[in-house]
Amino acid sequence: MEKISVKALAKVNLTLEITDLLPNGYHRLDTVFQALELADILDMEKAASTSLEITDGIGSGFQVGAGADNLVLRAHSLLEQETARELGCRFKLRKFIPAGGGLGGGSADAAAALKGLNELYELRLPYERLHSLAASLGADVAFGLLEGTARGTGRGEILEVLPSPHFLKDLTVILLIPEFGLSTPLVYKAWDALPEAERRPARGSSQKLTEVLTASEDGKQNIIREFCRCLSNDLYPAAESLAPSLSVCHKALAEFGAQKVLLCGSGSTLFALAETQRAEKRRRDLKALAELQRYGKVLFTKFSLK
Numbered sequence: 042m043e044k045i046s047v048k049a050l051a052k053v054n055l056t057l058e059i060t061d062l063l064p065n066g067y068h069r070l071d072t073v074f075q076a077l078e079l080a081d082i083l084d085m086e087k088a089a090s091t092s093l094e095i096t097d098g099i100g101s102g103f104q105v106g107a108g109a110d111n112l113v114l115r116a117h118s119l120l121e122q123e124t125a126r127e128l129g130c131r132f133k134l135r136k137f138i139p140a141g142g143g144l145g146g147g148s149a150d151a152a153a154a155l156k157g158l159n160e161l162y163e164l165r166l167p168y169e170r171l172h173s174l175a176a177s178l179g180a181d182v183a184f185g186l187l188e189g190t191a192r193g194t195g196r197g198e199i200l201e202v203l204p205s206p207h208f209l210k211d212l213t214v215i216l217l218i219p220e221f222g223l224s225t226p227l228v229y230k231a232w233d234a235l236p237e238a239e240r241r242p243a244r245g246s247s248q249k250l251t252e253v254l255t256a257s258e259d260g261k262q263n264i265i266r267e268f269c270r271c272l273s274n275d276l277y278p279a280a281e282s283l284a285p286s287l288s289v290c291h292k293a294l295a296e297f298g299a300q301k302v303l304l305c306g307s308g309s310t311l312f313a314l315a316e317t318q319r320a321e322k323r324r325r326d327l328k329a330l331a332e333l334q335r336y337g338k339v340l341f342t343k344f345s346l347k
């Protein structure tokens with residue numbers, strides 16, 4: 042095999058609870074990740090030397106650097122060290138996932154590079170080894186290897202696969218990507234500074250959501266309502282303390298007619314869920330759509346189920 046193309050799926054956190062501080066300063070999480078159909082595409086071709094070219098598929102305006110600190114190149118050099126082999130590769134990354142918005146695009150790209158190189162060079166590294174390399178690259182990279190639906194603990198890298206029930210197919214995910222980005226470490230720092238009473242609005246939500254996802258699918262309307270009730274993100278008040286205009290974006294997305302509005306990871310992207318028929322109707326309402334677009338870029342996608 043000389044070439045391979047791998048999709049790198051965006052993710053949202055359906056729940057994100059901060060349960061503790063870890064000795065290394067990281068925050069211990071209990072979170073449920075969900076992959077989206079929105080994806081970057083990473084084309085890989087064997088080559089004498091390694092290079093990375095990035096094209097912006099959606100004109101997002103967010104700049105992604107193609108230097109050595111890009112997660113694709115970091116994943117590549119980690120794999121070269123791990124295997125003690127030269128794995129020359131011409132990477133072409135087509136970005137569709139807005140960068141810096143909490144959608145895990147960079148992490149998904151790194152996971153795609155690990156998976157792709159493993160196949161391209163027939164390295165036959167088992168999942169466990171790829172997983173530990175992924176986890177060393179960043180908290181969300183390990184989920185990028187799995188996709189689907191999974192509960193993450195530790196820094197988010199200890200993963201338990203969850204079923205992706207059929208009712209999730211009926212939902213459309215509406216993303217609102219504000220013009221301002223938010224830095225992940227600063228959002229976690231802002232969380233540290235929150236008054237205790239505002240710190241844990243999501244308490245218990247990951248466990249409840251796990252129960253809803255593993256329950257039988259009788260009574261679909263009820264289960265969607267139950268599902269939406271569990272969704273929550275402890276980082277929202279921290280993100281809002283750094284970027285007060287997030288609340289205006291939140292309100293605009295709620296008024297667009299969505300059932301639930303949440304922060305993606307540490308932000309700044311917000312996502313909302315709506316039943317697909319309703320979302321399509323709203324999408325055709327150009328006036329309402331233009332009103333929402335005043336607050337940022339709007340994308341419609343779906344959950345990617347396994």
Ligand code: C5P
Pocket residue numbers: 066067068069070178179180181195196197225226229
């Ligand atoms: O692992 P990642 O590179 O995504 O994390 C970026 C930063 O976000 C970390 O350096 C840390 O400051 C913060 N973080 C955290 N707890 C987590 C994940 C990230 O404190 N579980």
